[in-house]
Amino acid sequence: MTRWTDSFALPLLFGPLSLYAPPSLSLFLPAQVAVSVFLHFSRLRQAHVLSSTAAMAAASSAAGVELPSLQIWNSLTKSKTPFVPIDPAGKKVSWYACGPTVYDDSHLGHARNYVSTDIIRRIMRDYFKFDVNFVMNITDVDDKIILRARQQYLFNEYVAVNLTITPEVLDTVKKAYAAYLKKNLSLLDPELPAAQYQKEVEKAYATVLSGGALPGNEKAGDDEAKVKMHIKTVASAAAVLSKAEGSTAGDPALFAESFYTNAQDVLLPYLDSLKGSSIDADDHSIFTKLTKKYEDRFMKDMRDLNVLDPDELTRVTEYGAEIADFVERIVKNKYGYVTEDGSVYFDISAFEAAGHPYARLEPWSRSDNKLAAEGEGSLITKTTEKRSASDFALWKSSKPGEPSWSSAWGKGRPGWHIECSAMASARLGKQMDIHSGSEAYWDDGHQHEQWVNYFLHMGHLSIQGSKMSKSLKNFTTIREALDRKDWTPRSLRIVFLLGGWKEGCEITDELVSSGNAWEDKVNNFFLKMKDAAALQGSATDTTFGADLDAAKAAVHKHLCDSFNTPGVMQTISELITKYNSADKAILNPKDVEAAARWVTSLVNMLGLNGATPADSTEIGWSGIDVPEEAKPFLYPLSSMRDTLRQAARSKQGISPQQIEEAVKETLPSEVIESAKPYAEVLSNFRSKVSSLKSSDSAGKDILALCDRVRDIDLFDLGIYLEDRDNLPALVRPVTRDMIQAREEKEARAKQKLLEKQKREQEALKQLEKGKLSHLEMFRTNEYSAWDDEGLPTRDAAGEELTKSRTKKLRKDWERQKKAHEAWLASQAK
């Protein structure tokens, strides 16, 4: 535990995460940790005194310590404070971050927290050069975990024995269904037969289902979303129940599988209510089976997101005894009280009476308490033992079926979860809630001081306005998002960088497209920088060099301003714009190279380039280069194409000799498997070009081939040849915007084709009308005599036609004559 002794703690409290994650360290640090932190305090305080005066800079340089002028926004004091580490050398920073509660996969809301934290950690380490010790805590015991693990265990046990759906099983599931209805869909009669569920639920919850609010709510929100979720959960159970009650033809084992899958969500809580308290909770494998699995999955997700591993990982279950010990001291200081069942609560009024300010819970944390009260993931059934509603559990007595540690009050377990997360987000002037616990612990009657200096509290993530919520079951997990290619680790990180770490972040279409635009812009910039031509020359104009210096200064200012990454992102983008619009002929290549290196170092530092270290000397980032194995084919192909194209476009046109010359280069004979597609494109192109040697339209045909190889053959392999004036084509990977542009182009072409076909059909229809000859058109029994042009002269009765009738018929006749002539002409073609 010596790691704490010469540095102070920088805990991170994550807002949205704290719904599911543990609170800060302060209340629960084991004794020796807390002592060492406390020892830091006097130094920290001194630093504060210094920092609050203008003497700070002088003082630190007097001590030989140069600190960056970094200011950090403290989420609890709501102010920016100069960052002064405890370490007198100004180097070491110990950082304590709340990790996940491991009972489920992490979703994008979590990604937001951990990625944003990772960004700040990298900036601290790679930009400000602090020696950061990053400790992460994993919560592997809490109500939700116990419930989830126990339910899963009981369910597996149940299914393993009850392999087919017997009448007893059916009976059990019916009871489970009734219990779920009773608790969660109270507008329905719990006795409602499963077969009638769908009809009745649509009636009883018609308002909610059509987007309205529940009785008592002003407008639809989370409650309604939750009800909809319950309706769905029960619907799938009701459907298999009524199916099982009817004829169960088919394979019984197959049916059992689908039955359990669909009934699972109602069966799980029911089995737990029956048998949860009788499991052997000393068998920790029941719980670790779940927590180990999700811890591993969490670590994998983090690595996939290019989040650095913590330097140290701790688990709450490894500290049960220390936590008990710590809680005991709080009780000794009279800020905690023990209830009859052996739970310990933090006494808010005693705390306030001693002169400590205390933050009221924020509304969202209150609704978190409501979750607990509704029994979702909470094992506490009665809260009446609390002296006051806002007191929170420091220690929970363990009931049968719950894992436990020994304590002065009997068997119990750490019990802060919901309350502390609420406190983490609570605002409080100078002192913070979460700190209060430690204060309670350390209060020796003399002074109340702050020993955790900087609280960073990451903003919420929402998607198109709706908060990601686990309890609504519709969150996107990190792995889903990456698997589905909705996001890449880079594109997600860019979006988080574009928003401030402490601001709420809403993923909207606009944000996604500005992220893409930023990424494409940097991609294009790096591509140009990879091209040697950009970095050669002898021009000496200094403008761009000055732009670069200004950008560096701006980035420094932004980073010092509490890690203002949106500012950094904008500065990078603006510098690239300056490069793009500059007259390349006068740019000093040294400046261009320096800019390329600088932008590279920033994207590396921000974690946008995989594991590449911040100080890597290679320009660019991954993804801008074409596959190595493709190069021996792509470069010769591209230069052959350049030559042909240039000749074909010249005034005098391309000659057979030029064609022969262009295709004669010899090529690698050995082709490894992964390079075959490129080799094939090249040899096809070459032979098609060769065959045009004696063609009259060689120039035109060659240009068409050049377009085809660029737009189709290579494009489909993910390679693009970007033609440039007076320069060889740039060989580059296809980017997202190119794919999009091609898709749009294709869609437009398709639309055009459709329209053309429609027009042609219309014309054809029109033409068909002319099939009947004008000479024949009136030869019907409507008339009895005709002239030699087939025009009627008498009607059926033999009467002569009137003048006006004849005139009208002649008009029709003329029209048909025209149409028929057109038809005849079309047939002759």
Ligand SMILES: *[C@@H]1O[C@H](CO)[C@@H](O)[C@H](O)[C@H]1NC(C)=O
């Ligand atoms: C199998 O199902 C029956 C009926 O629901 C139940 O009583 C029994 O406990 C189940 N077996 C196990 C091992 O859960």
Ligand SMILES: *[C@@H]1O[C@H](CO)[C@@H](O)[C@H](O)[C@H]1NC(C)=O
């Ligand atoms: C009500 O629904 C929640 C899920 O949101 C579940 O955890 C709880 O067990 C359900 N209640 C019953 C009695 O099934």
Ligand SMILES: *[C@@H]1O[C@H](CO)[C@@H](O)[C@H](O)[C@H]1NC(C)=O
């Ligand atoms: C989750 O589901 C609710 C209710 O269907 C919906 O209002 C909300 O927008 C969804 N959230 C996400 C992130 O999809």
Ligand SMILES: CC(=O)N[C@H]1CO[C@H](CO)[C@@H](O)[C@@H]1O
């Ligand atoms: C919530 C919390 O802080 N939990 C644990 C984190 O890890 C430390 C050990 O480093 C434990 O003492 C805490 O209880």
